[in-house]
Amino acid sequence: MENTSAVKIEDLSYKYLSSSRLDQDSSSFNEVLDKISFKISEGEKVSIIGPNGAGKSTLLLNIAGLADETYREGEIFIYEKKLDKKSIYDIREDIGFVFQDPNDQLFSTRVFDDVAFGLVNFLNKKDNSKAKDRDYIEEIVRISLKKVNMSGVEESIPHFLSFGEKKLVSLATVLSYNPRILILDEPASNLDPGNRNNFIDLIKNMEKTIIVATHDLDMAYDFSDRCIIISDKQIVYDGNSSEVLTDSKFLRGINLDLPLRFKE
């Protein structure tokens, strides 16, 4: 199981158009990632850590094929399939992306529609007759919400859910189409300790490849076996979580700090 590569990144560089200038000469770009490479095996749980502006979210958007390809160099492979304009629609089915702000994820007037959205899109893409089977869709939505302990909110308006509930429903919106890779951007941000712990337990026990970008080093310690630390556009560490997250000298050198549990 560990041998299959779920994500492979080779010499990935990414730059953003600078907001201060609109002409597109070379000086108007900000480079956020500079020739980074790594591989994530199937079933691995990986935390991507880095100070603010290190490029964690940009890296996740690139893996999910959601970043503008124009500004990208290098190659990304998802299950050995090269990510490009042609393959992106096939690859998306393998990736569930949960955004940092659940309000970006939930756009419908009913939770049911949001959870069913991805599922119905992918079933229709494959011309699967189940796309028209209301009972099937309802059952999958019910199971997805149950997985995140949010049973019974199908008819609720997402806008009126609490932040923690929105986060959980956001996760259900991608679980409904059963992607092989889950990508979560700051999943524990703005959650109270109870919801945070529940959320970590939930994703920790999922048998999927999970990539999490986070500032929450306690969460990274609890959740992942492997950490990739990005600083100054490059990977400065890729290895065992428990080793690096107890090395205060190294962490302070890159504007991070020990997880709270290790602080005196």
Next chain:
Amino acid sequence: MGNFSLTVRDKLIIVLINIIFIVSIAKGRYAVMALFGLLAILVMVLFKPDYRKMPRRIFTVFLYPLFVSIFIPFINPGNVLAELDLRLFSITITDNGLTIFITVLIKSFLSILLVSSLMLSIDEKELFYGLRKIKVPRIMVSIMFLMYRYVFLIREESRTGQMAINARVFKRSYYTVNRRLAYLMGNLFIKSFDRAENIYRSMESRGFTGEFHISGRTPKSSNLSITFLLTFIIIPASLKIVELTRIV
């Protein structure tokens, strides 16, 4: 018949065709307009909208054509019905102007009644699905959807921005509050644009390609619904013939 409902596509076609015929009624043909009014009520009953919301929705939207057409009685030539001398200039109301004004209002009202019946009998996703079914280009439907979402995003961002202003305004004055509100307006569009982009990304990540699908079974056009569709195309067409042949 009890559980019978038209497909979104059929509803859209009925509304669009009826509106085209209503808009094409000649000025002053009140009898024809009354017949189209009866037809619009029939369509409303057939669509089964949320009746409680109808009056408010119609009134709110009707204000727009009312204000736009308010000057029509004064600017169209015709026999003068009344004249008001305001020293610097005088205002005259003509019979022709008044007829056009009333015609515009009736046509607007009937069109709004039909559109409101449609909008209050389906949800927004069904509408976008229906638009694709009548072959409105994918890109246009996506733009419409994002514009629709954009309104709510602006409202949400505006609320947050206003709270941020109120939290830091210690002395309420016209200057402090309004100047900040002006800044807020600028910021609002940038923030909402960002949010809209993120929402689009989240949709893309879940397989959205511009096509809107309704979750689950979609009602198929039955013989009964096709009969209704044809009936509600033939009736307005017949009324148009009645109008043209001046039977009423």
